[in-house]
Amino acid sequence: MFSMASSTLEITVISGEDIRNNRKPVKKNAFAVIRTDSQPLCRTEMDKDGGSYPYWNEKHNVEIPQLARFITVEVQCKTSAGDKTLGMARIPVSDFVGGFVPQSYLHFLSYRLRNSNGERNGIINVSVKAKVPEYAASSCSSTATTIGVPFGKTPCYGGVVPGVPVGAPIMKQYYQG
């Protein structure tokens, strides 16, 4: 269900590198969780054989609130005490929004994971692509929808724009022509 102020992202959680549990390489069953500060977005399956170089390559469509500035990736594994976070990275939304590439560019991004002590613990590889909304399928009820606005011609530089087509990611470069 579309919410009024969110953007859709296609995130592929690709793999992790050199991830350790208490300094020892992870044996198996690592998985990744993606969330914003307030809510979880998706999680991958466990990689049964991957060990400290887990490979998931799972594509998920998620919605993030339009004002979100980070999404967080956590690599976790199951322990007897529950799910343990081995490493975490915060992906700034500005890393895949803004700049000069088109909105639908498939970004390949990698980040340093840090454990709960702030120590380095491997790398996470993802790809992110902002989804162009399908107006025809949009089930929103906003009267501010303007279908057919030519992208890039609306003269607005960043920030929230009234009258922006609902569901369209608020991407700064979107309006920079």
Added chain:
Amino acid sequence: MGNYYSDVEGGKQAVGGVQQSPTATNNNNAGHNDAVEFFYRSRGLHQRFARVELSLSAINLRDRDIISKSDPMAVVYAKNIDGKLEELGRTEVILNSLNPTWIEKVTVAFQFEIVQPLVFHVYDVDTKFHNIPLKTLKLKDQDFLGEATCVLSEVLTKQNRSLTLNLRSKIGHVGLRNLGVLTIHAEETVALRRVVEMMLHCSYLDNKDIFSKSDPFLRISRIMESGGSIPICKTEVVNNNLNPKWKPLCLSVQQFGSKDNPLIIECFDFNSSGKHSLIGKLQKSVADLEKLQEGRSGENLTITSHHGHKKVLKGELFVDQFCEKEQYSFLDYVSCGFELNFLDYVSCGFELNFMVAVDFTASNGNPQNPDSLHYIDPSGQLNSYQKAIMEVGEVIQFYDSDRRYPAWGFGGKTFDGTISHCFNLNGSAGSFEVEGVEGNMSAYASALHNVTLAGPTLFGQVIKTAAQIASQYVSYNSKKYFILLIITDGVLTDLQETKDALVKASDLPLSILIVGVRGADFGQMEVLDADKGQRLESSTDRVATRDIVQFVPM
């Protein structure tokens, strides 16, 4: 309609050899083939094709010119399934000859599984071809001398790998018979990169001209197992001189085979009629020439008289300099690990585009001083920056169809007194482009007059500008891949800022080649190069998607 006079200046240019001025060279897809071959090799894939070089010669061509003879050039096409012809390459133009043996080879990828029909056209070139890139010669302006067709495998399966075909008029035209024959010789090439650079001179040459002195040039040929010889290069012509000294000649291992293979070196007196008089010749291998240089001795030329008697001449050949080196192909260095290899882009039909950035920091030394890395030598000897620009230019011309590319300087104080870390080399406020190597060289020379060397050495601005250009082209949906060449003498001041810019640019269609001049401490560059597997990290914990930097010490 034939020409009254042939283009004599064009015929005097050096041909063959490895380093040529960009306008004279005509390298027919060799750069692209290098890239594709490297792509397969780097993946450990079985090569499904072999690279083959075709040498062409013809006998009894039709004479189209009035006073002089035809100036023939051959063009090789692949015939596609739909019958359309796609040009694979062309030879150089030979002056005034109805029996030309072209030196310039055409490279073809021989694919084992498919039939490859080839079509050859021979033209008499009318327009002036001096200093015009041969590939821009409009064929419809030239006189058509004849056509031949065959299939590539036919040439390779013949004994001696040579196939001789009758030239005929184009299909559908009623034409003259007896247009001569075309011989196609094929050789498989190996992508070796060792080259030999030599400076040769001769003394006491015989005078073949009546009212002036000989105009000598050398032609070097390789002897084939079958006994015949194939020319691999010729020097430029030195006018009116019996003790000529030629510009440095560069031969690749590809051309001479092994250092022990015998080569025939012939010294001719150039005649504008096209009938050059042989002054003398000798037979030496590359190893022999090296010995001549070491011993600082000369070797006499010989000439065989009509009776078959070999006469030793007073003229001698000397080798003043002999240098063996690896010739770096920039394409070898622009290789990346991780997800996206630039060759992935090239093999998907991406067009390569270059950008150049030149270091204007004070550590290069005052350009007025002969010790400076930016010293412009009045004798014409190129400094390291000029050499790097020339070498890039040679690669660019294969890929960049419009020859215009961005060129910047960094670390210098520009006309308004402020230090810029990314200023337009051409001094223009609006445009950052230069046109071709000549444009780049002259922009560089004038920048040296207008810009004061300053510092510090920072790459961040240039990298960001390049990344911006690369990402803008992504949005135009054009298939362009960018290579930024940074020529620098030195030590980076802000390694972290550079790393940040590199990490941010790491998922764009961009590669960065850092060419280090002089032997400065390049330890930092090697960190950026990340060849030991350490991915670059930004100050915000982002890690480079791929290794986009290669470092090449000059």
